[in-house]
Amino acid sequence: MGNGVGRAGVGFLYPGFSAEDDYPAIERMLGEVRLPVVHTTMREDAHRVDALLDIGGPDVLAEGARELRALGVEAAVWACTSGSFVFGWDGAAAQVAGVQEAAGVPASSTSFAFVNAARRLSLQRVAVAATYPADVAERFVAFLAHAGIEVVALSCRGIVTAAEVGTLGRAEVLDFVAANDHPAAEAVLVPDTALHTVSWLGELEDRVGKPVLTANQVSVWEGLRLAGRTPSHPGLGTLFTTKEGPQHGPIG
Template structure:
């Protein structure tokens, strides 16, 4: 069975991945928890969370498990490095794991390209300074952020406690009429079981961190099948996008 490995920092919403696995069928999703010395949505802490030593150890473990692709499942721990730094980060994961690799930040860009989305609203759980770096990352490839909201939640642990209803209300409150989609960039946020309800409530595509991370993993193994129940992104498949970087 095809297997995608995910490097996931700490413990917050990792249970989204077994949920996705059950909904997808015919693919195995393996989560490898990586070291989080400090749980903080703060630049220095995020640089440590996504450090070469941390990801290298995790990628080695995924190689031993025989995965077919590897994804660094952390948005803030990738975009905080900037575009070039995030590319180098993914290259390190690819080398250590021996398989095609990517990260959640690149997954968001690839998902926007697959849906032909160029204007987005960003509903971020992070503090303002961290959320602003995501805007810069998207801007590198010409994705316009029509509005940025930031909840200022300092830890992933706290984000992981938000209920399904709180997540839906939060995302709906931070849409923008000019946005073609809403991006929700935090893998600590549980969203696997509410993607369809989010889109029904808002009336447009919603791209969440764990959703695009799983989609990116399938893209890396060449699985472009359409699937129901996981939002517009999975219903449309890949639309032939080859990704923003070599994998």
């Protein structure tokens, strides 16, 4: 449970429905914090720039953030990678500031979670296994470059809708990530909160022999970090077994 009376752990704003069950799965693994999810409006399910700008619009996020505020959460995360990095670095920062104001607690997004997780693990070169179309995935590469993280290999599966991404199963996810690793990469990043990965993080890391950072995993880690919590679990990958003190602000 939360640190304070009536607190409800770390809250997540999640667009539509696809792999939101990753959050209760992590909640069950950790067993010590609640991870409530508020579903935000998705007027069109499409990994297309114009649709993503609407999905991550300030009106949509403010409405969801106010719901999290009513739950008394300790931190809030906009759990949509493409719906944050598509705004660019400054736009994504402004987006987070809006969520923080509406929720009344420290806030972040999955895009910044990837950056902070990479910094926590001292990663400089990564491979990206993206389910998105190429034009969207390239914006994630640019976002990482702004933080000084080099993408040595980018693969794009070209899936347009989150609903379709959410149907990919264990074997497909394991094969996709393994096929798109690169010898020069220190880790593989998998940037789509619509993709189920949480139940297979240990297998993913065993398969590629290096850290794997996935969207729902880093989103939870980021929210816990902002709330000053440091739970660990071996089933949640290297990120959740790297010991450092709680940090409430940006890393690096």
